[in-house]
Amino acid sequence: MTNLLRQYRQLFLAYVYEFFREPEVMLWTLLFPIAISWILGIAFSGERSQLVNVAWIQQQATTGSFVQKSFSVQSGHTLIKDSNNVSSSIILGSKSEGVIRYRFIPATPKTADVMMKKGEAILIVNDYPDSANFLFDPGNAAAHGAYLQISAALAGKPVQGVSVTKLDVKGLRYIDFFVPGLLAMGIMSSCMWGICFGMIERRSKKLLRRMVATPMKKSAFLASIVTARVILSIFESAVLYLFAWLYFGMQITGSIPALFLTIFAGNLCFAGIAIVLSSRTAKSEVGNGLINMVTLPMSICSGVFFSYHSFPDWIIPIIKAMPLTTLADSVRCIFLEGAGFMDVAPAIALLTGIGVITFSLGVKIFKWY
Amino acid sequence: MIKNTVLEIRQVKKYFKDVKAVDGITINAVEGEFIALLGPNGAGKTTLLEMIEGIQYPDEGEILINGLGWKKHEKELRAILGISLQENHFIDRLTVREVTELFGSFYTLPIGRIDEVLDLVALTEKQGALTKNLSGGQKQRLALGIALLNNPKIILLDEPTTGLDPAARRNIWEILEKLKKDQGITMILTTHYMEEAEYLCERIIILDKGTILAEGSVHELLQQFDLSEKIVFVSDKTVTREMVPDNGLHALTQNENTYTLRIEDISSYLPSFLAAMKEYNIQYSSLECRKMTLDDLFLSLTGRSLND
Ligand SMILES: Nc1ncnc2c1ncn2[C@@H]1O[C@H](COP(=O)(O)OP(=O)(O)OP(=O)(O)O)[C@@H](O)[C@H]1O
Ligand SMILES: [Mg+2]
Numbered sequence A: 001m002t003n004l005l006r007q008y009r010q011l012f013l014a015y016v017y018e019f020f021r022e023p024e025v026m027l028w029t030l031l032f033p034i035a036i037s038w039i040l041g042i043a044f045s046g047e048r049s050q051l052v053n054v055a056w057i058q059q060q061a062t063t064g065s066f067v068q069k070s071f072s073v074q075s076g077h078t079l080i081k082d083s084n085n086v087s088s089s090i091i092l093g094s095k096s097e098g099v100i101r102y103r104f105i106p107a108t109p110k111t112a113d114v115m116m117k118k119g120e121a122i123l124i125v126n127d128y129p130d131s132a133n134f135l136f137d138p139g140n141a142a143a144h145g146a147y148l149q150i151s152a153a154l155a156g157k158p159v160q161g162v163s164v165t166k167l168d169v170k171g172l173r174y175i176d177f178f179v180p181g182l183l184a185m186g187i188m189s190s191c192m193w194g195i196c197f198g199m200i201e202r203r204s205k206k207l208l209r210r211m212v213a214t215p216m217k218k219s220a221f222l223a224s225i226v227t228a229r230v231i232l233s234i235f236e237s238a239v240l241y242l243f244a245w246l247y248f249g250m251q252i253t254g255s256i257p258a259l260f261l262t263i264f265a266g267n268l269c270f271a272g273i274a275i276v277l278s279s280r281t282a283k284s285e286v287g288n289g290l291i292n293m294v295t296l297p298m299s300i301c302s303g304v305f306f307s308y309h310s311f312p313d314w315i316i317p318i319i320k321a322m323p324l325t326t327l328a329d330s331v332r333c334i335f336l337e338g339a340g341f342m343d344v345a346p347a348i349a350l351l352t353g354i355g356v357i358t359f360s361l362g363v364k365i366f367k368w369y
Numbered sequence B: 001m002i003k004n005t006v007l008e009i010r011q012v013k014k015y016f017k018d019v020k021a022v023d024g025i026t027i028n029a030v031e032g033e034f035i036a037l038l039g040p041n042g043a044g045k046t047t048l049l050e051m052i053e054g055i056q057y058p059d060e061g062e063i064l065i066n067g068l069g070w071k072k073h074e075k076e077l078r079a080i081l082g083i084s085l086q087e088n089h090f091i092d093r094l095t096v097r098e099v100t101e102l103f104g105s106f107y108t109l110p111i112g113r114i115d116e117v118l119d120l121v122a123l124t125e126k127q128g129a130l131t132k133n134l135s136g137g138q139k140q141r142l143a144l145g146i147a148l149l150n151n152p153k154i155i156l157l158d159e160p161t162t163g164l165d166p167a168a169r170r171n172i173w174e175i176l177e178k179l180k181k182d183q184g185i186t187m188i189l190t191t192h193y194m195e196e197a198e199y200l201c202e203r204i205i206i207l208d209k210g211t212i213l214a215e216g217s218v219h220e221l222l223q224q225f226d227l228s229e230k231i232v233f234v235s236d237k238t239v240t241r242e243m244v245p246d247n248g249l250h251a252l253t254q255n256e257n258t259y260t261l262r263i264e265d266i267s268s269y270l271p272s273f274l275a276a277m278k279e280y281n282i283q284y285s286s287l288e289c290r291k292m293t294l295d296d297l298f299l300s301l302t303g304r305s306l307n308d
Helices: A002-020 A023-043 A066-075 A109-118 A141-155 A174-204 A207-212 A218-248 A256-277 A284-301 A313-320 A323-337 A341-365 B045-052 B070-080 B096-104 B113-120 B136-148 B166-183 B194-200 B218-224 B266-279 B294-302
Strands: A049-058 A088-094 A098-106 A123-127 A132-135 B005-015 B020-030 B034-038 B060-065 B081-084 B154-158 B186-191 B203-208 B211-216 B229-234 B249-255 B258-263 B285-291
Touching: A002 A023, A002 A174, A002 A218, A002 B096, A023 A174, A023 A218, A049 A109, A049 A141, A066 A123, A066 A132, A066 A141, A088 A141, A098 A141, A123 A141, A132 A141, A174 A207, A174 A218, A174 A256, A174 A284, A174 A323, A218 A256, A218 A341, A256 A284, A256 A323, A256 A341, A284 A323, A313 A323, A323 A341, B005 B045, B005 B186, B020 B045, B020 B186, B020 B211, B034 B045, B034 B194, B045 B060, B045 B154, B045 B186, B060 B070, B070 B081, B081 B136, B096 B113, B096 B136, B113 B136, B136 B154, B136 B166, B166 B186, B166 B194, B186 B194, B194 B294, B203 B218, B203 B294, B211 B218, B211 B294, B218 B294, B229 B266, B258 B266
Parallel strands: A049 A098, A049 A123, B034 B186, B034 B203, B081 B154, B154 B186
Antiparallel strands: A088 A098, A123 A132, B005 B020, B005 B060, B203 B211, B229 B258, B229 B285, B249 B258
16 A cells, blocks of 8 residues: 555656646646636727628719718718728717727629628628618628618617616626636646646657556556646646636635535546547547547537537537536536535536546556557 | 576467567576577567567467466566666656656665665766756666666666667676676576677577577587688689688688688688788788677578678
């Protein structure tokens, strides 16, 4: 027993030393999440002054323009020529609902088509002397919104009995949504890359082969890697949270012990998956491919960057079954909704279960030489 | 005194898809013996060694160490062997001492053993250096030190001096000789260098294509194949067998304008040879007299050079 512990201790230390002696790697794993949360946090906060391009086809320019006429008559705003002397802009909206500048760019049917395809414009207006006709992709929510706002301005009648108030409460900002997801994704990539890379390198350099040619306990080896990685990854999460707290004033409204357990379970889960992924190959390219195959779909779908509720209904149960979704949702619940242990217990059980199963599978199929 | 057999390899075979890496090899090693496995690339040296080390398993045949087989006695065997692999990479960003301690933790070692081993392989001064910053010779010595941590009775070294300069190579030889003298350790090493085999080992086993071509001490091998000594020279004139003296001549061979005489004994042959050259007025250059080496032996056994 003491023997096993001694082996474990040395293996653990070896792994941790290795990590802290590679400054670039450490910097990347710690700074990257901070940088991305900083950039996205800034990008999606503050005054929104958006610009929407509209392809403006004036069918009978000499006879008159419905758009130009209606704007000045109905809403008191006018289309003003831009400094480039080509396009004209109108600013719609208010402080509470957000201000948007619509830039009408003169176009022919042909150039309008190209602008749409390139994504330069999201809306085409066919402007006749006495009417206007809008063309846009109904699946594009932004285009739809633009159409509604422009057509309301053309009509000039505000809807009766409706008013708008600006919402800017802590916990509802994009950064509040994003940081818990980023935390979860950080755990995933830290486990995947941290474990798989080291393992594959050790295998390809025949170090694993050398180690099992001693009386080393294989269980001590695997346990040391998993636990060292889990601890490092918890440390990384703490650094990210510290930044979000200091810079964005992000609060944890739920139970901190529950958060800790959730993060721990998430680490176990991804460490287990990492052991399976790295159990056979000695080629880093293969390892890369395997990791991307597992992490990419989850990073995209699991609601790290945007809510997965905009996906079609039939796919949502599949997304919810992904470990990253489970982890991100639970962490978010604790951060934002004040969840306690009982709320996240099923998620913790699920993540731990996946971890234990994948870990045992990985150990079974593990190739030491 | 009859020494104990510590290693028995019986009719061991290992085939891969398209190669017979090891094809029926039998070797017995007695306590305190140093054996060299000599052979060109792909001869099967590493495969054989790794089967002895219990890292690969034979398709056929049996390997017993101290009478124990790998299937049932893996744990005991791991504890008494010391090995160093052909490729030795340790964890780059650990120091010499940390790596040694890491491997030391896998065994039950007496206190002070780490220092002892570092001292033995002359790495005490380098113990704080990261392993990635070691020179080739230092890396090989570290690998050797790690192989010796558990005071093994048997050590198996796969090309322990490949890529080292002569001084660094001699360095390792000295460590190994000391082990032999002080501890009666048994060793099998693989090598491409015949000087190494000649210098360190009382028994040399020449492998090619997974089989044993020849085996014995250097002396025995050269005797056995009747290839004792030779004279080599270059001449633009044609030299025929009639022109050279016959006393103790085995063969005269020609390769373009390079001639090789295989003879019994250089000292008795050379004077009459030089006289004959003068007599036939043959101008020669690059005259070279030497004893046959294992490389010559290998060349004559296979028609290929050992270091191809
Ligand atoms: N895992 C393997 N799969 C397929 N073929 C293999 C494998 N290992 C070795 N071989 C083949 O078996 C033969 C013997 O290889 P081995 O490594 O034992 O040679 P070696 O004598 O150690 O050569 P070297 O001096 O180059 O180290 C080679 O032809 C090699 O290609
Ligand atoms: Mg080899």
